[in-house]
Amino acid sequence: MVVFLPISFAAQVIESDQYGITINFDLPNPKFSKIQPAQRSTYDLISYTDSSFTSEPGNPKVPVSRLMLGVPPETELRVQVLRKETQTRQGFRILPTSYKTLRSGTNNGFESSQAEWREDGSAYRTPSSFYPQRLVKVASDGYIRSQRVIILEVHPIQYMLSKRSIQIHSQMTIRVQFQNPVVVPNSHYLTSHHQDAKPFERRLQNQLLNYEQAKTWRIQNKKTLRAPSIRDKQHSSRYKILLEKTGIYRLTGKSLKNKWGIDISTEDPRNFHLRNNNMEIPLYIQGEEDG
Numbered sequence: 001m002v003v004f005l006p007i008s009f010a011a012q013v014i015e016s017d018q019y020g021i022t023i024n025f026d027l028p029n030p031k032f033s034k035i036q037p038a039q040r041s042t043y044d045l046i047s048y049t050d051s052s053f054t055s056e057p058g059n060p061k062v063p064v065s066r067l068m069l070g071v072p073p074e075t076e077l078r079v080q081v082l083r084k085e086t087q088t089r090q091g092f093r094i095l096p097t098s099y100k101t102l103r104s105g106t107n108n109g110f111e112s113s114q115a116e117w118r119e120d121g122s123a124y125r126t127p128s129s130f131y132p133q134r135l136v137k138v139a140s141d142g143y144i145r146s147q148r149v150i151i152l153e154v155h156p157i158q159y160m161l162s163k164r165s166i167q168i169h170s171q172m173t174i175r176v177q178f179q180n181p182v183v184v185p186n187s188h189y190l191t192s193h194h195q196d197a198k199p200f201e202r203r204l205q206n207q208l209l210n211y212e213q214a215k216t217w218r219i220q221n222k223k224t225l226r227a228p229s230i231r232d233k234q235h236s237s238r239y240k241i242l243l244e245k246t247g248i249y250r251l252t253g254k255s256l257k258n259k260w261g262i263d264i265s266t267e268d269p270r271n272f273h274l275r276n277n278n279m280e281i282p283l284y285i286q287g288e289e290d291g
Contacts, residue, residue, distance in 0.1 A: 009028075010048075011209060013213075016213040018178070019178055020175060020176050021175070022173065022174070023173070024173055025154055027156045027157075027170045037098070037117050038115070038117070041093070042093075043095035045061065045094075045095050046157055046166070051063035051065060052064050052066055054132065055280070057098065058096055058120045058124070059121030059122060060094040060095070060121075064153055065156070066151050067151070068149055068150070068209060069149065069210055070208050070210055070213070070214020071149070071178070073143075073219050074180070075179055075180045077179070079136050079175070080175050081135050083173040084169045084172045085169065085171040087167070088167055088168075089166050089168065091165075092159065093164060094159045096121065099115070100115060100280070101114050124161060127162040128162045130160050130167060131159050131160075135155055135158075135169065135172065137152075138153075139152070142240050146218040146219050147218050149214075154174070157169070238275075241260075269285045272285060
């Protein structure tokens with residue numbers, strides 16, 4: 001599943017060429033609020049305009065911006081922060097991201113999910129380190145039709161548990177460096193005026209931060225691209241399934257294998273995960289107990 005993101009008004013491309021992309025990120029005014037989940041202790045929640053949140057259960061719930069960029073298809077990427085303006089504030093206890101558990105209903109069905117707040121993630125085992133550790137990272141990398149796109153996660157607010165302090169990075173200059181300079185035009189690149197099917201083109205135009213430049217990096221696909229595989233921290237494969245319209249879809253093991261080259265016949269269903277915008281979605285798989 002590909003999740004389309006709105007363009008962040010906090011970010012602006014100031015340079016985009018064959019060597020890389022440079023972005024200015026200006027943090028909107030943070031909003032600080034108190035929250036008491038399920039009559040537990042009082043926590044702090046920080047947000048800002050158009051922010052999402054980190055989604056690792058058991059770790060602090062801090063705001064994040066996700067930026068969609070078009071990049072060349074044949075280059076490795078290196079992301080770094082060239083400049084930042086930072087201030088430190090004390091006296092915070094950040095709300096942890098909740099665990100979602102399914103609550104059983106009648107007839108072996110599931111009626112709803114239940115939230116549990118536990119402070120047991122990696123950030124609580126290393127309380128003297130800032131969370132998240134990296135200010136910027138490539139969260140996903142794949143294709144939408146002929147366009148290679150990446151989702152860049154920007155973490156302008158970091159939390160240190162031991163000191164109950166936050167670092168606020170109000171301004172950042174971010175560089176996405178292409179390890180191999182891009183030479184255009186190239187025989188397998190599409191012309192800059194090429195457009196994909198209207199629903200895709202409209203969304204790319206609305207959500208790519210560097211839409212005009214990215215069009216020159218599209219590739220000529222002589223055959224259907226398979227769903228891009230991404231290796232996560234546990235070295236398991238992840239796949240993106242692109243949907244043209246909102247609705248209910250049925251995917252079978254046979255269709256996954258024949259249409260997209262995804263063979264799940266030898267996989268243990270207990271290891272299956274479903275994510276939307278990096279958020280874990282509860283799964284129920286009948287008969288998974290025997291692997």
